[in-house]
Amino acid sequence: MESTAYGLVILAALLHALWNVMVKASSDDRFVMGMLLMTPGMVVAIPLLFVVPGLSAEAWIYMAGSLVFHVTYYAFLVLAFRLGDLSQVYPIARGSAPLLLALVAYVLAGEVLSPLALTGVVVLSAGITALSWRWSADPLADPKVLAAAAATAVFIAAYTYVDALGARAAVSPESFIVWFAFLQGATFVLTTLAVRRRRWWAAVRPQLWRGLGGGVIAAASYSIMLWALTMGPIAVMAALRETSVLFVVAMSGVYLKEPLGFRRIMAATAIVAGAALLRF
Numbered sequence: 399m400e401s402t403a404y405g406l407v408i409l410a411a412l413l414h415a416l417w418n419v420m421v422k423a424s425s426d427d428r429f430v431m432g433m434l435l436m437t438p439g440m441v442v443a444i445p446l447l448f449v450v451p452g453l454s455a456e457a458w459i460y461m462a463g464s465l466v467f468h469v470t471y472y473a474f475l476v477l478a479f480r481l482g483d484l485s486q487v488y489p490i491a492r493g494s495a496p497l498l499l500a501l502v503a504y505v506l507a508g509e510v511l512s513p514l515a516l517t518g519v520v521v522l523s524a525g526i527t528a529l530s531w532r533w534s535a536d537p538l539a540d541p542k543v544l545a546a547a548a549a550t551a552v553f554i555a556a557y558t559y560v561d562a563l564g565a566r567a568a569v570s571p572e573s574f575i576v577w578f579a580f581l582q583g584a585t586f587v588l589t590t591l592a593v594r595r596r597r598w599w600a601a602v603r604p605q606l607w608r609g610l611g612g613g614v615i616a617a618a619s620y621s622i623m624l625w626a627l628t629m630g631p632i633a634v635m636a637a638l639r640e641t642s643v644l645f646v647v648a649m650s651g652v653y654l655k656e657p658l659g660f661r662r663i664m665a666a667t668a669i670v671a672g673a674a675l676l677r678f
Contacts (some may be wrong), residue, residue, distance in 0.1 A: 403629035406622050407638040413619035415645035420487060420612040430601040432472050433590040434609025439617030440583020446576045451569040453577060455591055460564030461574070464557055465581055471553035478546035484650045487547045489643050489665075493523045494551035495558070496637035502559050503632045519637045525668025558636050564628040571628050575621050 417435060453461065478487040496519050503509040561578075568574040594601055602609075627635050 400461055403626045403635060404638060405502040405628040406629075407635055408641060409562045410619045410623040411639050411642035412628065412645050413615050413622070414639065415649060417612045417616040417619065418642075418646060419484065420608060420615075420633035420648045421568050429476065430590060430594065430598070431605055431609050431612075432476065433586040434602065434605065435578075435613040435616045436456060436583040436586040437612055438531040438613035439620070440587070442617065443576045443580035443583070447580060450573040450576045453518035453568050453573055455592055457564050457574060459579065460560050460567060461578060464564055464578060465585060467557035467560060469585060471550060471557055474550040474553060477663035478543065478550055480547055482543035484646060487543060488650075489528075490544065490645050491550035491554060492547060492640040493525075496555040496640055497523045499558055499632065499636050502555055506559070509631055515631070515634055519594045519634070521671055522640065523638050524671055525665045525671070528665035528668065541594075555636075558627070559632060561624055562632045562635075565624050565628050571625050575624050578624075579617060579621075641669060 420431075475491070478491065481487070500516070500519050561574075564578075565571040565574045591598055623635075623639055626639075629635070
């Protein structure tokens with residue numbers, strides 16, 4: 399069971415990296431891009447709502463919290479992408495989240511990691527965060543970048559924890575996934591229509607197909623990850639998912655022409671070492 403979960407998490411990491419690169423590469427309205435990313439999952443979920451079992455009252459409470467945390471997370475993510483490079487912002491946000499999540503899972507759920515697993519989380523997080531560091535007089539360049547990325551990390555930890563509890567409280571994880579995909583998509587669509595009003599189609603048209611394609615990838619990534627969260631410790635599964643940073647750094651170098659070098663290769667090595675410790 400756990401071996402399957404590890405494979406699923408790595409696949410989710412690759413897909414997660416891909417849609418984040420698509421958002422960063424978008425030179426158009428990233429708010430509208432967010433709506434397009436959520437739309438395919440919403441459309442697919444609509445007929446499935448009549449097939450999956452209903453949610454329990456407890457699962458609905460987690461669902462409400464998850465929606466709030468996801469929307470807030472995306473708002474800070476877009477802000478961070480606007481302020482800094484993808485290869486700097488993404489590692490800070492994703493690298494900090496596993497440690498925060500391990501702390502939250504311990505305090506709120508009593509989930510205790512083994513010394514080896516905890517070491518893996520720390521090493522992986524340190525490697526991820528090191529990818530964002532710039533060796534200069536002002537390593538983080540702009541405090542606003544750090545603040546936006548750190549806020550993103552907080553909400554990543556929050557929604558991951560709530561999602562895991564919601565999926566476990568539901569009659570089946572599939573029910574939670576389907577209802578969340580529908581409600582999150584509907585929230586983004588209605589918000590975009592309200593904010594952009596008459597200009598919404600002009601903003602949507604330039605990035606329609608790219609956004610919808612990214613939405614299919616994002617929906618698959620989230621669904622796979624949520625399923626994996628029901629198979630193992632929350633902190634371990636979440637930390638492994640942050641190996642997506644390796645994919646992001648590679649993609650940002652190839653497609654966005656952001657600088658790579660020996661330091662980032664060493665940080666990537668630490669990430670792989672941390673992931674290996676978690677696996678064993």
